[in-house]
Amino acid sequence: MMVRLLFIGDVVGRSGRAAVIQEVPRLRARWELDFIIVNGENAAGGFGLTETIFEEFLAAGVDAVTLGNHAFDQKEALVFIERQPRLIRPANFPPGTPGRGAGVVASAKGARLLIVNVLGRIFMDALDDPFAAVKREVCACPLGEGCNASVVDIHAEATSEKSAIGYIVDGKVSLVVGTHTHVPSADHRILPCGTGFVTDVGMTGDYDSVIGMEKEEPLRRFTRRIPSGRFEPALGPATLCAVAVEIGDDGLTKAIAPVRIGGLLSSAAPEFWA
Numbered sequence: 001m002m003v004r005l006l007f008i009g010d011v012v013g014r015s016g017r018a019a020v021i022q023e024v025p026r027l028r029a030r031w032e033l034d035f036i037i038v039n040g041e042n043a044a045g046g047f048g049l050t051e052t053i054f055e056e057f058l059a060a061g062v063d064a065v066t067l068g069n070h071a072f073d074q075k076e077a078l079v080f081i082e083r084q085p086r087l088i089r090p091a092n093f094p095p096g097t098p099g100r101g102a103g104v105v106a107s108a109k110g111a112r113l114l115i116v117n118v119l120g121r122i123f124m125d126a127l128d129d130p131f132a133a134v135k136r137e138v139c140a141c142p143l144g145e146g147c148n149a150s151v152v153d154i155h156a157e158a159t160s161e162k163s164a165i166g167y168i169v170d171g172k173v174s175l176v177v178g179t180h181t182h183v184p185s186a187d188h189r190i191l192p193c194g195t196g197f198v199t200d201v202g203m204t205g206d207y208d209s210v211i212g213m214e215k216e217e218p219l220r221r222f223t224r225r226i227p228s229g230r231f232e233p234a235l236g237p238a239t240l241c242a243v244a245v246e247i248g249d250d251g252l253t254k255a256i257a258p259v260r261i262g263g264l265l266s267s268a269a270p271e272f273w274a
C-alpha cells in the first residue's frame with residue numbers, strides 16, 4: 001500500500017500552533033496525506049505539551065505527536081500521556097517513565113504506521129542507549145508484518161549521532177527524521193537500502209528568534225551569563241517546516257522533499273505531489 005506521510009518539526013508556542021492548525025487540514029486534502037505526525041515538545045509556551053494543545057492537534061487532523069527532551073516540562077503530561085496512545089515520548093527514558101516510546105496508528109485506508117521517538121545522548125542528558133532502543137522498537141514491529149510504514153524521530157543535538165541512527169535502521173524503517181535543533185537541514189535523501197532521511201526537519205515557529213525564543217533573553221544570557229527573564233516564544237508568523245515522504249508497497253521511501261510554508265524562510269513543497 002502506498003503511503004503519503006508528512007512529518008512536521010518542533011512546533012514552538014502559539015505562533016507554531018497557529019501554523020499547524022491552519023495548514024494541516026489544507027495540506028491533508030491537497031496532498032491526499034495518509035499520515036501527519038508533529039513533534040510537539042515545545043508547543044506549550046516553548047516548553048512541553050498540555051492535553052488541550054494535544055487535542056487541538058488531533059482535531060486539526062494530526063495522527064500522532066512525538067516529543068523530546070522537553071516531553072514532561074508541563075507536569076500534566078506525566079498523567080495524560082497514559083491515556084493518549086497517539087502521544088509518543090522518547091523510548092530511551094528510564095524504565096518506569098509514563099507513556100510509551102513507540103506506537104502504531106492506522107490511516108483511513110487501513111495502512112498501519114509505526115512511530116518511534118528516541119533521544120540522542122551527545123550534548124544532552126545521559127539516557128539509555130538510543131541505538132539499542134531504536135533497534136528494539138523496530139524489531140518488535142517489522143515493516144510488512146506489524147506495519148506498512150514506520151518513522152523514527154531521532155531528537156538529538158549532534159548531526160553525527162542522527163546520521164548514525166539513520167544508517168543503523170536503513171532498509172528496516174520507512175523514514176528517519178531528526179528533530180530538536182530547530183533549524184532545517186538540506187540533506188534530505190534516501191539511504192542506500194531505502195530509508196528516507198533528514199538530519200533535522202527544522203522547527204515550526206517564528207524564525208526571527210533564537211531557535212523560536214524571543215531574542216532578548218537569549219542574547220542577555222549569552223553575553224552576561226546572568227538570567228534576567230524568562231524564555232518566551234517569539235510571536236511573529238511561523239514557518240511550518242516538514243518533510244513530505246512517499247512510501248512504497250515495500251514500506252521503503254520512494255521520494256522525499258522538504259516543506260516550508262509561511263514566515264521568513266523560503267517556501268518549499270514536494271514537486272512529486274504537484
Ligand SMILES: [Fe+2]
Nearest residue numbers: 010041042180
Ligand atoms: Fe524542540
Ligand SMILES: [Fe+2]
Nearest residue numbers: 068069070180
Ligand atoms: Fe528538544
